[in-house]
Amino acid sequence: MIQSVYIHIPFCQHICHYCDFTKIFYDEQMATDYLDALANEINTQVLGEKNPVKTIFIGGGTPTALTTSQLRTLLSFIEKKFDVYNCEEYTIxxxxGDFDEEKAKLLKDFGINRVSLGVQVFDDVMLKELGRAHRVKDVYKTVELLQKYGITNISLDLIYSLPHQTAEHFGRTVTEALSFGLPHYSAYSLQIEPKTIFYNRHKKGQLHRPQQEEEVSMYEILKQKMKQSGLNQYEISNFAKSGYESKHNLTYWNNDYYWGFGAGASGYLPGKRTLNIRPIPAYIKQAKEDGKPLLKVESIGLKERIEEELFLGLRKLEGINKVDFQTKFGFSHEVLFKDEIAHLVQKGWLIEDKETLHLSEHGVLFGNDVFEYFLLEDEDLEAIALTKK
Incomplete structure (x- = not known):
């Protein structure tokens, strides 16, 4: 069963200096055309109405950059197409600062039960340097407004290792974020991506980044403060009160199937991964024509499935369940990775117990290095074939 749905809305009132997601400045007519194209894509790929799904996630861009009327059109269509009132988690x-009373009420009326707020940092000067439109006071107003309309499952998203940021400064941001007492927080290290303003500044030597040691200190502060506040780290960058872990993101980390709709969206379906056209005008044209605005379709064979199972599963602090792996693939993980696991355990990056395989606290800092040990060669599949003879 395809468990989840991701829907991409690419419009923004402001373009952040670090963002490389598919996005464009908001234009009312283009947004209207985009929603028509999006509806045709979804109708083409998903037959019928009230389709059962576990999670729905509307991302961007900035979905709430849409007008109230456009947002109502979008949510009405999703409500018709998917069984939103029985899905476990419906996030936008x-x-x-994007909400007024009418928009907040609209979300509640259409079954949205989780909001992910892009706060990034509690510092007005840094927010301006990031190209963000909101200011700290807007965070307080928005959280209060959402809670007024009964939306209490709110996540605050933070970014650290920002230009000119110190560990002490980031610590103050985390403390202020935690003062809201919300059930979920995410925090990601700033990545300098091509085709962004920050990338151009970085190439010119005009972007002052904290040293790696400072970044590690920020991450340690993050983990410590979250733990002190009773939030469990369940993934490398995510923390939650018990029962409030992001079910949608767990779809990705558990390597389960999901639809991806909209410009630049990716989907993961049995045997294949899909990627949509990124340029918004080209997406609109193709989606309106045949409902199949695909840039490429990549076949996912056994090799790719196993690699992704390890890469994604090890992002979770609980790691890989050995029995689940064997049930899913029909053979033990040791057939392919016995020596690699022994080496990583010896280095102190990986912990293997009776039931699971997971990163150590130290290993979390070297996640990408750990993942490289689980890349497979074609001849590795011969070992699998031998186990099935």
Missing amino acids: EANP
């Missing part, structure tokens, strides 16, 4: 991404 938003920026602080």
Whole structure:
């Protein structure tokens, strides 16, 4: 069963200096055309109405950059197409300051039960340097407004290792974020991506990044403060009160199937991964024509499935369940990775117990290095074939 749905809305009122997601400045007519194209894509790929799914995630871009009327059109269509009132988690991404009373009520009326707020940092000067439109006071107003309309499952998203940021400064941001007492927080290290303003500044030597030691200190502060506040780290960058872990993101980390709709969206279906056209005008044209705005379709064979099972599963602090792996693939993980696991355990990066395989606290800092040990060669599949003879 395809468990989840991701829907991409690419419009933004402001373009952040670090963002490389598919996005464009908001234009009312283009947004209207985009929603028509999006509906045709979804109708083409998903037959019938009230389709059962476990999670729905509307991301961007900034979905709440849409007008109230456009947002109602979008949510009405999703409500018709998917069984939103029986799905476990229905999330929309938003920026602080994007809501008025009418939009907040609209979300509640259409069954959205989780909001992910892009806060990034509690510092007005840094927010301006990031190209963000909101200010700290908007975070307080938005959280209060959402809670007024009964939306209490709110996540605050933070970014650290920002230009000119110190560990002490980031610690103050985490402390202020935790003062809201919310059930979920995410925090990601700033990545300098091509085709962004920050990338151009970086190439010119004009972007002052904290040293690696400072970044590690920020991450340690993050983990410590979250733990002190009773939040469990369940993934490398995510923390939650018990029962409030992001079910949608767990779809990705558990390597389960999901639809991806909208410009630049990716989907993971049995045997294949899909990627949609990124340029918004080209997406609109193709999606309106035949409902199949695909840039490419990549076949996912056994090799790729196993690699992704390890890469994604080890992002979770609980790691890989050995029995689940064997049930899913029909053979033990040791057939392919016995020596690699022994080496990583010896280095102190990996912990293997009776039931699971997971990163150590130290290994979390070297996640990408750990993942490289689980890349497979074609001849590795011969070992699998031998186990099935």
